[in-house]
Amino acid sequence: MGGLLESTAREVLEFTTEAVFSERYARKNGLLQRADPRVKLLSLLTLVTVVVSLRNIYVILFFYTVPLVFAFLSHIRVSDFIKRVWFFIPAFTGLIAVPSIFMIPGRPVFTIPFTGWSASWEGLTWAVLFTLRVATAVSYAILFTMTTRWKDFVSALTSLRVPGAVITITTLAYRYIFLLAKLLLDSMHARRSRLAGDLGLVESWKEAGKHMGATFIKANSLGEEVYYAMLARGYSNETLRSEGLKIEKTDYALAVFTLILLALAVVTTEVFR
């Protein structure tokens, strides 16, 4: 169990480091990579808001296919994209969706032997709807992060007049997470190299607690060092002015497409009410 916990944590860390920081896809010359980050950000916010308010499963399924098409047009391997989206879904939605299958009253579908727990049709429908809605919203968010370079995102925030303090905190967190992920991975490997066999469940939880405490202390001093390294190279808590951002044809097309989707969501919500 301890080993499973450790390997899962390691995989999550490795995946996050690769997924968030590599900017592998953001540097390709695809459709969304060419779009202005401000337009992309506003479209993303609009679409996520639209998706979370959808109630009909077919409409949600339609909205789910949109990011897949965009991923393809942005030279992102669709299988990679799907994997990235569904990697986070079970962890985020499982806690809420699974119990609701048994808790929402309705027509029974099956019963778990010896427990008396009965899954209802209404519960199942709700769980599927909820999971699909989260997956669709996450798809839009991930599509944005995969096709936008961090510095462009910061430029977009600046030109959208997001308060400087918010941008500074976001920038520091982003830079710092790099190091923290690496630190966590290194200490996990160091721990593993000094461990013969697997720890029991209780022991592994105890060890994980100690590990978290130690990481917190290390993270604190590391965060300070990163801040010093930034200061030493001219950073002065100010956000840089955005340069070179220009609205072009692709951006107008993206904005119009977002509005069409918004209208479609409003119409279908009325129709399926």
Add this chain to the structure above:
Amino acid sequence: MKVYELRNVGYRYPTGEWALRGVNIEVRKGETLAVIGPNGAGKTTLLKIMDALLLPTEGEVLFEGKPVTEETMTDKDFRKKVGFLFQSPDVMLFSATVLDDVAFGPIHIWGKAEGSKRALEALKFLGIEGLADRHPYNLSGGEKKKASIAAVLSTEPEVLLLDEPTRDLDLKNRNFVLDMIHRWKGEGRTVVVVTHDLRVIRLADRVYVMDGSVIFEGSPRELFLRPELIERANLDAPEIIKLFHALGIHEEVPMSVEEAAEILIKWKREQSTSKSSTLKEF
């Protein structure tokens, strides 16, 4: 001309423990200064104080005659003039690509267009333009060090503060860093280097030995004449110097193999002359 003047500088950690006390140091323009001492002697803290990242708890720091204050911390002119190479390149490399990282300083100082141009020039100068689009965490130790040197050089600083620049590097990369220091010295830049590496110390014009405060100031040659100081600084004396001490040659200390050969030939000649005159007297 004095670039830095530290007057009775002290620094106390938030825990209440003193890292430095009563430090008086002068750094002159164009000189290479080595700061050595055992671990925990306050060397890195000293560099951070010199780079205005920390303000001293007591005493005063003057940079080009002007006091270093809290405003210096974000002063663009100061940042243009002073470059700090941190001990760990991981701390310095925090962007998505090497180019972004190297451009971080110059963009903050000169803006995007000029900053990116200077960053590319720095990468080309170090011969690592091929790493521009690489993710910093996928680099080897030597590449990371070169990328962090490029990050410092991209602002073309007049003063370089280097914290253990050769630490954890293989011979080839160590030689690269040594060549860089040699080059900066030749270009008349001011270099302050914290190190345990004897080859770096040899390049210095002056050496400060620290252990909470300054316990020695002099030339590398003067330092090597005092084995007790080398021991206190937690340095392993070079084999050649150990040989000289074993032979009882205390007056002269070689700084290179060629110099050692010269001294030994002279010493051998003196030995044989004194031996033959003793025989004659007998």
